[in-house]
Amino acid sequence: MRGSELGARLDAHPRFRLASYPTPLDPLPRLSRELGRPVFIKRDDLLGPALGGNKTRKLEYLLADARRREARKVVTFGGLQSNHARLTAAAARLAGLEPHLLYFDRKPDRFPGNLLLSQLLGAHMHFVPLGRHGGGMSIESTIRFARLVAWMRVGPHYFIPVGGHSWLGCLGYVRAAVELAEQAEALGLERAQVVVAAGSGGTLAGLLAGFALMGSAHALLGIDVGKLFRGFPQSVARLATELCDRLGAPHAFPPEAVPLIEGTYVAPAYGVPSPSGQAALRRLAQSEGILLDPVYTAKAFAGLLDLLSRGALGSEEPIIFLHTGGLPALFAFEADQLGPGP
Numbered sequence: 001m002r003g004s005e006l007g008a009r010l011d012a013h014p015r016f017r018l019a020s021y022p023t024p025l026d027p028l029p030r031l032s033r034e035l036g037r038p039v040f041i042k043r044d045d046l047l048g049p050a051l052g053g054n055k056t057r058k059l060e061y062l063l064a065d066a067r068r069r070e071a072r073k074v075v076t077f078g079g080l081q082s083n084h085a086r087l088t089a090a091a092a093r094l095a096g097l098e099p100h101l102l103y104f105d106r107k108p109d110r111f112p113g114n115l116l117l118s119q120l121l122g123a124h125m126h127f128v129p130l131g132r133h134g135g136g137m138s139i140e141s142t143i144r145f146a147r148l149v150a151w152m153r154v155g156p157h158y159f160i161p162v163g164g165h166s167w168l169g170c171l172g173y174v175r176a177a178v179e180l181a182e183q184a185e186a187l188g189l190e191r192a193q194v195v196v197a198a199g200s201g202g203t204l205a206g207l208l209a210g211f212a213l214m215g216s217a218h219a220l221l222g223i224d225v226g227k228l229f230r231g232f233p234q235s236v237a238r239l240a241t242e243l244c245d246r247l248g249a250p251h252a253f254p255p256e257a258v259p260l261i262e263g264t265y266v267a268p269a270y271g272v273p274s275p276s277g278q279a280a281l282r283r284l285a286q287s288e289g290i291l292l293d294p295v296y297t298a299k300a301f302a303g304l305l306d307l308l309s310r311g312a313l314g315s316e317e318p319i320i321f322l323h324t325g326g327l328p329a330l331f332a333f334e335a336d337q338l339g340p341g342p
Helices: 003-011 029-035 055-068 083-094 113-120 139-154 167-186 202-214 232-246 275-288 297-309 327-332
Strands: 025-027 039-043 073-077 098-103 124-127 193-198 219-224 319-323
Touching (some): 029 039, 029 275, 055 167, 073 083, 073 139, 083 098, 083 113, 167 202, 193 202, 202 219, 202 232, 297 319
Parallel strands (some): 098 124, 193 219, 193 319
Antiparallel strands (some): 025 039
16 A cells, blocks of 8 residues: 555554654765665654653554543553663653553662663652563563563553554554655665664564555564564564554564564673674764664664675665664663773
C-alpha cells in the first residue's frame, strides 16, 4: 500500500503527542568521503522530552491508551541505564500520570546518567535484585514476570512493557517507516540500507512491518546490542506479524525473515562499553560532531562500520543509520571506560 494509506490507518489509533515530526535525515559528508559510500543519519535522538530518544514514538500510543483507561500510575522496567525508563518517567509527567520504574538490580550507591534524570523527574524507582531481566527467558516471559512484580509492588496501574514492546507501542515505528520512506524519496534515495540498534526489538519490528506493508525497496538490518532474550528473532517476527494484522493488512513474518545480527557486537556484555563501540563513538563525534551512547548506538554503529569494511552491506547503495538516542548513558561512565582519546 502507499505510505499515505498506511498513515491513514495509523491515524485511527489515538496518540498523545510528545514531539514534532519528522526528525531530520541528514547526510554525513566527511564520514561518507572516508568510507567511499553515502551515509545518512536519521536523528530520532532528537525526539521528545528529558533528552529524548526513539521510545518517544512508542510512548505516544501507549500513554494515549493509559489516559483513555483513566490510569493514575504507569509502570515499566529496564536496565539501570534504561533510556526507555527515563523517557517513560518524563512522558508520564507530561501526561499527568505517576511514573513507577522497576529495575531487577540492586540499588546502586550512585545514580548517574539515566538514573539521575529519572530521579529528578520524581519517578518512583523500585529495585528488585533478582538478576538482570532477560538472559535465558524470552521477552514475552520476561514481560509477564515483570507485570506480576509490578502488581505486587504498585497495585493498580497501566503497564508498559520493556522498550514499549507491544503492538500498540510499535505503531510508532510503523509510522517512522512511512516518514523515513518519504524523506528518502525526497533525497532521491531509491534503495538504502537502514541500520538500527536492536535491544528489545520493537523498533526493528515496527520498521520491518512498515517497509513490508509499503512494499519498500529499502533493506533493513538490526544489530543486537544486548543478547538479552531467548528466541529473539521469533519475538520480533511475532510482533511484526501482529502489527500487520492490527493494521488490517495481514502479513506473516517467519523468524528467518527477521534481518538481525545477534550477539556479534554485544561483547563484553549488555550495558558494558565495547572497544569497537567506543572507537565508533569517537569516530562519529570527531568526524561529524554527533554523539552516540555507549550502550546501544555505539555498538550498532561499530557493527555498521565493520560490515562495511568487509563488504557485507552491498557495494553502492546509501546507508542510513537510525540514531535511537540514549545520550544520558554517556554520563554513567568514567572517561577511562570509554577508551583512549585521540
